[in-house]
Amino acid sequence: MRSTLTIFRKEMLGYFNSAIAYIFFTLFLILLSFLFFRIYFLQGIVSMNDFFSVMPWVFLIFVPAVTMKSWAEERKSGTMEVLLTMPALDTELVIGKFLAGAAFVGIAILLTLIVPLLVASTGPLDWGTVVASYLGALLLAAAYVAIGNFVSSLTGNQITAFLFTAVILFLLLIIGTEPVYSVFPNVIAEVVRNFSLNYHFQSIGRGVIDSRDLLFYGSVIGLFVYYNVKSLEARNW
Amino acid sequence: MTELITVTGVSKSYDRIRAVEGASFTLRKGEILGFLGPNGAGKTTAMKMITGYMPADTGEIRVHGKNIVDDPIAARNAIGYLPENNPLYTDMTVEEYLTFVAEMRGVADPEAAKKRAMERCAIVDVRHRIIGHLSKGYRQRVGLAQAIIHDPEILILDEPANGLDPIQITEIRGLIRDLGREKSVILCSHILSEVEAVASRVIIINQGKIVADDTLENLKERSSGHNIFRIEFLTAKDERAVADTLAKIPGVAAVSRVANDTFRVKTKGERETGNQIFRTAVTQNWDLAQLHLESRSLENTFLSLIEGGNS
Ligand SMILES: Nc1ncnc2c1ncn2[C@@H]1O[C@H](COP(=O)(O)OP(=O)(O)OP(=O)(O)O)[C@@H](O)[C@H]1O
Ligand SMILES: [Mg+2]
Numbered sequence: 001m002r003s004t005l006t007i008f009r010k011e012m013l014g015y016f017n018s019a020i021a022y023i024f025f026t027l028f029l030i031l032l033s034f035l036f037f038r039i040y041f042l043q044g045i046v047s048m049n050d051f052f053s054v055m056p057w058v059f060l061i062f063v064p065a066v067t068m069k070s071w072a073e074e075r076k077s078g079t080m081e082v083l084l085t086m087p088a089l090d091t092e093l094v095i096g097k098f099l100a101g102a103a104f105v106g107i108a109i110l111l112t113l114i115v116p117l118l119v120a121s122t123g124p125l126d127w128g129t130v131v132a133s134y135l136g137a138l139l140l141a142a143a144y145v146a147i148g149n150f151v152s153s154l155t156g157n158q159i160t161a162f163l164f165t166a167v168i169l170f171l172l173l174i175i176g177t178e179p180v181y182s183v184f185p186n187v188i189a190e191v192v193r194n195f196s197l198n199y200h201f202q203s204i205g206r207g208v209i210d211s212r213d214l215l216f217y218g219s220v221i222g223l224f225v226y227y228n229v230k231s232l233e234a235r236n237w
Numbered sequence: 238m239t240e241l242i243t244v245t246g247v248s249k250s251y252d253r254i255r256a257v258e259g260a261s262f263t264l265r266k267g268e269i270l271g272f273l274g275p276n277g278a279g280k281t282t283a284m285k286m287i288t289g290y291m292p293a294d295t296g297e298i299r300v301h302g303k304n305i306v307d308d309p310i311a312a313r314n315a316i317g318y319l320p321e322n323n324p325l326y327t328d329m330t331v332e333e334y335l336t337f338v339a340e341m342r343g344v345a346d347p348e349a350a351k352k353r354a355m356e357r358c359a360i361v362d363v364r365h366r367i368i369g370h371l372s373k374g375y376r377q378r379v380g381l382a383q384a385i386i387h388d389p390e391i392l393i394l395d396e397p398a399n400g401l402d403p404i405q406i407t408e409i410r411g412l413i414r415d416l417g418r419e420k421s422v423i424l425c426s427h428i429l430s431e432v433e434a435v436a437s438r439v440i441i442i443n444q445g446k447i448v449a450d451d452t453l454e455n456l457k458e459r460s461s462g463h464n465i466f467r468i469e470f471l472t473a474k475d476e477r478a479v480a481d482t483l484a485k486i487p488g489v490a491a492v493s494r495v496a497n498d499t500f501r502v503k504t505k506g507e508r509e510t511g512n513q514i515f516r517t518a519v520t521q522n523w524d525l526a527q528l529h530l531e532s533r534s535l536e537n538t539f540l541s542l543i544e545g546g547n548s
Contacts, residue, residue: 006340010326013337017328078324082383085288085320086341087313235291 003088007096008103011070015104024062028108032058033115046123048116052133052205056173056198059105059144064165066105067148068158070097071232075156090232094149098225101145102138109137129207136204139217143197144169146224153231172197239266240302241315241391241421242287247296248445249282256282258445259296264391269417271436272425275543279445280425281321284395287423288318300391314342317384321395321425323377327369331360331379334368335386342387354382358412374405381412385420392416395425410434429539441542448542457535463490466502466514469527473497482521486513501531 015021035058036051043050074080083093116130147168152161174180176196181189193199197220200213242264249257257279264270274280285291287298289309298305300312326334335354339347355361358378363371368379377397384392397413398406413424414435426432432439439456441449449456480492483502488510491503504510511530518525 002343003341006337009340010337013329013333014326077327078320078322079326080324081285081288081290081320082318082324082338083341085290085313085316085318086338087310087343088341089310 003092004096007093008100011097011100025108025111028062029112032112046125048130055137059141060166060169063144064148064162067101067145067152068162070149071153072155072158072161091229094225094228097149098146101149102142105141105145106138132207133205136201140197140201143217143220146221150224150228153228241266243299245297247293249294255445260447262440262450264421264423266421268438269422269436271432271439272423273432273439274442275427278442281395284393288316288393289313315389316391316393317389319380319384319394319397323380325368330365330367332364338383339386344387350386354386358382374401392420392422398431429536443543456538464504465531467529467531468500470498471524471526486517
């Protein structure tokens with residue numbers, strides 16, 4: 001527990017020690033706003049739906065950029081050796097890095113709250129669905145981070161980690177889009193769709209928070225944190 | 238119990254390379270153990286296993302009598318480790334880094350521990366600087382401070398003087414010797430003189446196997462080689478006269494002439510013999526210009542052990 005907190009602080013320090021964190025937040029906000037307002041003003045409906053539907057795709061680039069370093073960099077620079085010979089359990093370290101990545105992406109997401117505030121100034125906004133969608137976005141991003149950190153633990157190369165994470169996340173997104181899942185027969189299509197990271201995000205975004213959606217993200221996070229621990233324990237480098 | 242670390246029959250392979258084969262040795266309380274071997278001998282691999290970074294394929298490692306597999310946390314608490322190439326978080330300041338390590342180590346009073354380690358390693362002045370901007374010598378001291386922050390009983394240092402200039406090497410050596418007064422140390426190196434300067438006992442490893450494990454004195458004695466002294470005179474000397482005189486000294490094995498005024502004396506490796514040569518020169522009223530040790534017995538032992546393994 002103590003080690004988890006310590007590594008969390010170290011990771012946060014790492015993010016904010018350079019200007020990259022602020023550039024990252026700014027780019028994330030600008031890109032999302034641009035993609036959203038481009039459509040918003042054409043439609044003339046006071047709704048955040050389009051904002052939340054582009055979000056998972058924007059994460060596709062941003063989250064791997066955050067997670068690519070997490071383990072790959074430690075391995076490459078050799079600091080992994082210092083880290084893994086400290087009196088801490090591998091699990092504590094993995095959870096600490098996961099929480100830090102999730103918190104960092106979480107901050108980026110919460111900074112975009114400025115967008116619904118702008119939208120609300122143009123007309124009546126359904127805040128219930130907005131709040132639900134934000135909760136969904138945080139869960140979705142946390143799941144992305146768990147996957148990204150796991151992939152980063154498999155390699156000593158950040159670029160490899162970035163690309164692999166992006167590809168995996170892309171696949172997990174597109175199986176929730178109609179052109180992809182509809183190629184499967186009905187029953188299977190429903191299952192495939194259920195495994196999509198996006199499906200549950202949309203479901204939460206409708207404003208009803210279903211325990212199945214929470215369970216889904218909880219399981220994805222738990223599973224990849226577990227894989228991450230196993231990949232460290234294997235120590236095969 | 239005086240054995241702090243007991244390594245028994247430990248082996249480790251990477252894919253097809255057998256990096257360490259059936260190594261057994263101990264680290265005793267209060268000693269500085271030199272772990273000497275040429276590049277690729279398996280020193281680093283052995284240290285990675287002792288510190289719990291990598292598991293051994295076979296064999297057993299005990300720290301304080303407890304198997305490190307059963308109680309990894311206790312073993313790690315007892316050990317301070319400076320890995321090869323001194324990995325550091327280069328974008329942190331010295332103080333940020335040591336705070337992180339102190340917290341990871343769970344020391345009771347992080348501020349006091351940091352202060353003590355920084356003073357010990359003489360890095361108080363650079364505490365606010367970014368590690369990546371420090372010179373290599375300073376970085377090495379930051380690495381050492383990291384290793385001692387929890388005041389461990391055992392220190393494992395993997396090539397701590399690698400890549401430093403001669404002045405920094407002397408300083409780091411002094412620091413290690415100092416630390417060795419209160420801690421038990423394993424010092425890995427491929428440079429004989431480095432080990433010789435600080436170690437009380439030496440293990441020589443070659444191609445993954447331990448080929449010698451003895452005190453410095455014993456290793457010198459068992460040398461298959463000899464000490465070779467070089468004597469230079471101010472004026473030319475008669476070969477027979479000099480050779481006959483020197484040959485009478487006990488411990489002198491052979492005398493040969495290199496130049497008119499220069500001779501080479503092979504001795505059996507005892508320190509006393511050097512002194513005898515000097516005194517003979519005085520009683521003979523020789524116009525001695527130089528008397529120095531050309532090749533040393535320990536180096537010969539080291540080379541012959543390593544060459545023996547390679548053939
Ligand atoms: N990660 C690795 N993968 C594959 N082979 C390795 C790995 N690490 C070391 N080796 C090999 O294992 C052998 C022992 O290496 P090790 O680093 O333990 O030697 P060393 O005595 O520390 O050498 P040096 O003085 O160069 O540091 C060498 O042949 C090396 O090439
Ligand atoms: Mg080495």
